[in-house]
Amino acid sequence: MKRRSQTKAQATKEVDKKSKEKIGALTLDQFSSDVIWQLASQYWSPETKDKHLPYNADIIERIYADEISSGKSSARRINMLEFSQYLEQYLWPNYKRKSATHAHLMSIVIMANEKFRERVEVWNVFxxxxxxxxxxxxxxxxxxxxxxxxxxxxxxxxxxxxxxMFLNHCFNSMEIELCREQAKRLVSLSMWHCLQPRRREQELREVPEWRKYWKRLQKKEKENAKPDVMWERHFMQNLIVDFLHILERIPLEGELNSNVVHYCERFLEFIIDLEALLPTRRFFNTVLDDCHLIVRAIMSPLVRREEGKLFGQRSYE
Structure with a gap:
């Protein structure tokens, strides 16, 4: 009886082993026949490096339209692109600001967000x-x-x-020099250019050291005023104002685009994270208060809608 039991157990193990091998083979076949893996083999897979075709920007446009922004199934397709090393082997090595299209930019952003979601190292790619x-x-x-x-x-x-979401990841990665050098300019004392003069004077009066620094900033501006620099200094305020325009256009009743709700929720997450970090909170908090964002968010129609429950909870955080 023992021998029969052992033989039966061994046979069961063999069947299970063969089944797993079969499942694995089928999965591999599915992957190898998928259009993403075919493109990866042709253009960016490290395993076929010697056989790659020349860089083709149309491939990025095609993948973004068909795989990344296509709809509900895009999450699985993005995961497959991440597994194929699409970001590090093709998107980022071929990015040039002057020639990069919107699809190229968004592909990088979405693939980077996917790495963050999977808790995979991101900044070493950039x-x-x-x-x-x-x-x-x-x-x-x-x-x-x-x-x-x-x-x-x-x-x-x-x-x-x-x-x-990508911006939020940048601000939450201030320990990375690459991020810090770009992000800190958006939330430094220079962002107070967007404040009303009276409000700015009130804040500078409370901290004399900041006034000294402010005077140095003004002196530099007179010597070398650049439109790009001023645009950066007003970016956070403009982003908040744009968000408030979106939020306050939401009706109290009627149809509501779920993507708009999701954006509003993510925006509050972004603000909460900025307020939680000392390097970003110090000067940003004044701009946030000057825009009355929290008050306007609490008073918005979205808070009173069923779809706005999560948004309402975050408004009070």
Whole structure:
């Protein structure tokens, strides 16, 4: 009886082993026949490096349209792209600010967010080409706001949410020099340029050391005033104002785009994180207060809607 039991157990193990091998083989076949893996083999997979075709920007456009921004199944496709090393082997090595399209930018942002979601190292990818990061970061900032000329934003609400998440990751990675050098300029004392003169004077009066630094900033501006610098100093305020425009357009009743709700929730997360960090809170808090964001968020119609429960909870945090 014991021998029969042992034989039966061994047979069961063999069947299980073969089943697992079969499942693994099927999975591998599915992967190898997938369009993502075919493109990876042709353009960026390290395993086929000697056989790669020349860089083709249209591939990025195609993948973004068909795989990344296509709809509900995009999460699995993004995961597969991450597994194929799409960001580190193709997107970032070929990024150039002057020629990069919106799809190229968003592909990098979304793939970076996926790495953060999976808790995989991200910044070492960007450190491979650190000279391109300042231009990329500025590209991200510009895509967060409506165009100054047309007042239209070419980014969809889903894309703006992804951009906001990436920005939040940057501010939460201030220990990384690459991030710190770009992010700190947005939340330094110079951002007080966007305050009303009376409010700014009131704040400077309370801390004499800041007044000294402020005078030095003004002196530098007279010597070398650049439009790009002023744009950065007003970025956070403009981002808040744009958010309030979106929030206050939400009706108390009727249809509501879930992507808008998700953006509003993520925006409050972003603000909460900025307030939680000492390097970002010191000067940003005054700008936040000057915009009356918390009060306006609590009084918004979204808080009174069923879809706004989570948003309402975060408004009171």
């Amino acid at each position: 450190e491979q080409l650190p000279e391109e990061y300042p231009g990329f970061f500025r590209h991200v900032l510009e895509s967060c706001l409506p165009d100054q000329a047309t007042k239209q934003n070419k980014s969809t609400m889903r894309e703006r949410t992804a951009l906001l």
